[in-house]
Amino acid sequence: MASFEIIGGKRLKGDIYPQGAKNEALQILCAVLLTPEPVTIHNVPDIIDVNKLIELLKDFGVKVEKTGESTYLFEAKNVNIAFLETDSFKKKAAALRGSIMILGPLLARFGKAKMPKPGGDKIGRRRLDTHFLGFEQLGAKFSYDSGDSFYQIDASNLKGCYMLLDEASVTGTANVVMAAVLAKGKTTIYNAACEPYLQQLCSMLNRMGAKISGIGSNLLTIEGVDSLGGTAHTILPDMIEIGSFIGMAGMTSSEVTIKNCRIDMLGIIPTIFRRLGIKMEFRGDDIHIPSQDSYEIETFIDGSILTISDAIWPGFTPDLMSIALVVATQAKGSALIHQKMFESRLFFVDKLIDMGAQIILCDPHRATVIGLNKQIPLRGIQMTSPDIRAGVALLIAALSANGKSTIHNIEQIDRGYQNIDTRLNALGAEIRRIS
Ligand SMILES: CC(=O)N[C@H]1[C@@H](OP(=O)(O)OP(=O)(O)OC[C@H]2O[C@@H](n3ccc(=O)[nH]c3=O)[C@H](O)[C@@H]2O)O[C@H](CO)[C@@H](O)[C@@H]1O
Numbered sequence: 463m464a465s466f467e468i469i470g471g472k473r474l475k476g477d478i479y480p481q482g483a484k485n486e487a488l489q490i491l492c493a494v495l496l497t498p499e500p501v502t503i504h505n506v507p508d509i510i511d512v513n514k515l516i517e518l519l520k521d522f523g524v525k526v527e528k529t530g531e532s533t534y535l536f537e538a539k540n541v542n543i544a545f546l547e548t549d550s551f552k553k554k555a556a557a558l559r560g561s562i563m564i565l566g567p568l569l570a571r572f573g574k575a576k577m578p579k580p581g582g583d584k585i586g587r588r589r590l591d592t593h594f595l596g597f598e599q600l601g602a603k604f605s606y607d608s609g610d611s612f613y614q615i616d617a618s619n620l621k622g623c624y625m626l627l628d629e630a631s632v633t634g635t636a637n638v639v640m641a642a643v644l645a646k647g648k649t650t651i652y653n654a655a656c657e658p659y660l661q662q663l664c665s666m667l668n669r670m671g672a673k674i675s676g677i678g679s680n681l682l683t684i685e686g687v688d689s690l691g692g693t694a695h696t697i698l699p700d701m702i703e704i705g706s707f708i709g710m711a712g713m714t715s716s717e718v719t720i721k722n723c724r725i726d727m728l729g730i731i732p733t734i735f736r737r738l739g740i741k742m743e744f745r746g747d748d749i750h751i752p753s754q755d756s757y758e759i760e761t762f763i764d765g766s767i768l769t770i771s772d773a774i775w776p777g778f779t780p781d782l783m784s785i786a787l788v789v790a791t792q793a794k795g796s797a798l799i800h801q802k803m804f805e806s807r808l809f810f811v812d813k814l815i816d817m818g819a820q821i822i823l824c825d826p827h828r829a830t831v832i833g834l835n836k837q838i839p840l841r842g843i844q845m846t847s848p849d850i851r852a853g854v855a856l857l858i859a860a861l862s863a864n865g866k867s868t869i870h871n872i873e874q875i876d877r878g879y880q881n882i883d884t885r886l887n888a889l890g891a892e893i894r895r896i897s
């Protein structure tokens with residue numbers, strides 16, 4: 463288990479480039495299974511989850527060639543579907559959440575697929591009903607073997623239909639869309655998730671020959687086609703990383719410019735950090751955050767305490783709630799952080815409380831933060847990262863804290879943030895990786 467040792471209290475300065483988006487990459491990589499033709503993907507982040515998925519594709523016989531620093535060429539001409547039956551598949555597919563999205567493409571192209579219970583963060587119950595209910599409506603047969611925790615789906619012929627998704631699940635929508643593009647006839651998906659990741663996936667599929675309309679809305683219409691061809695695709699900058707850097711700059715009183723952000727795709731993210739008091743300036747497609755000795759949380763118009771809650775897109779992404787919470791700890795004012803979508807994502811606040819933050823955990827979903835207005839700095843402690851975003855929130859807290867902090871289990875951070883220590887050290891941070 464590797465750790466970070468952080469000497470906090472330093473102001474950072476300089477430019478930082480966001481990596482390609484983890485959660486988009488996971489969808490896009492799965493989509494290469496939909497065609498025997500070559501697919502080029504640019505801006506692929508070099509992170510544990512993505513690298514594990516690339517390995518899994520190779521295991522299925524997909525030809526993978528790294529043709530540039532962050533560019534890969536994939537060719538799923540000879541897919542070895544028998545790999546599904548191996549112990550190696552069970553082990554590797556269970557190691558990350560994103561692998562679940564190979565189901566839709568395998569079902570569409572080869573008529574069957576299976577999946578062990580997928581990995582990912584332990585942040586509360588993470589059900590998969592949307593995926594399988596969607597496949598069933600397209601005509602697939604679903605079975606679950608509780609003995610070895612395998613989900614199995616089979617279909618010789620998928621048929622388009624109207625469906626109202628059980629919930630607007632991000633990976634669930636991606637899976638059903640990827641199954642429906644090669645189904646016979648028209649599929650209408652209502653209550654579809656519409657995150658930028660999905661917009662990107664649908665646009666890519668259309669370039670491959672799919673016929674998807676309604677992209678960016680919660681009503682997608684898909685006219686099935688017989689086959690898809692190759693394409694090239696560029697992954698967006700990671701909006702969660704961008705939000706994390708905005709929060710980090712505010713919390714550490716640093717002057718940071720986040721380069722090439724695709725601000726048009728960030729939705730409400732900048733607005734939420736502005737409401738927490740962080741000043742920022744859009745300079746073309748860069749976000750410049752000036753050094754701020756203090757920042758003040760807005761109240762609602764009626765004077766009541768600001769509530770920040772997550773919601774499906776275009777609401778505030780749950781993946782930035784831990785960052786918003788940590789930012790609030792050093793603000794002037796108070797905020798209620800209401801994590802609606804996950805059940806166990808707020809428990810990491812114990813560590814922040816140990817560092818000196820004033821937080822009342824009201825229940826598993828809500829925490830009230832009383833900001834310290836940078837009058838009392840957090841103090842460095844030893845802690846363990848419970849999940850990817852809490853891990854980065856703790857890293858930000860440690861960067862702002864007095865003294866030395868140690869964060870254990872940083873594999874959780876590495877699965878989603880590329881060389882985060884090196885990139886932040888280039889801005890003046892002092893983070894040492896201990897393996
Ligand atoms: C690999 C990947 O892409 N992971 C992301 C994906 O996970 P994933 O696709 O697994 O998450 P889902 O969108 O399925 O659901 C997330 C949580 O929200 C709940 N829910 C969802 C929709 C809804 O209308 N109501 C509701 O309560 C679900 O029950 C679940 O607890 O989307 C999540 C939600 O943005 C992100 O946190 C994850 O980082």
Ligand SMILES: C=C(OP(=O)(O)O)C(=O)O
Nearest residue numbers: 559560582583781850851
């Ligand atoms: C929860 C996340 O990832 P995963 O779905 O892979 O667990 C995340 O990216 O914040």
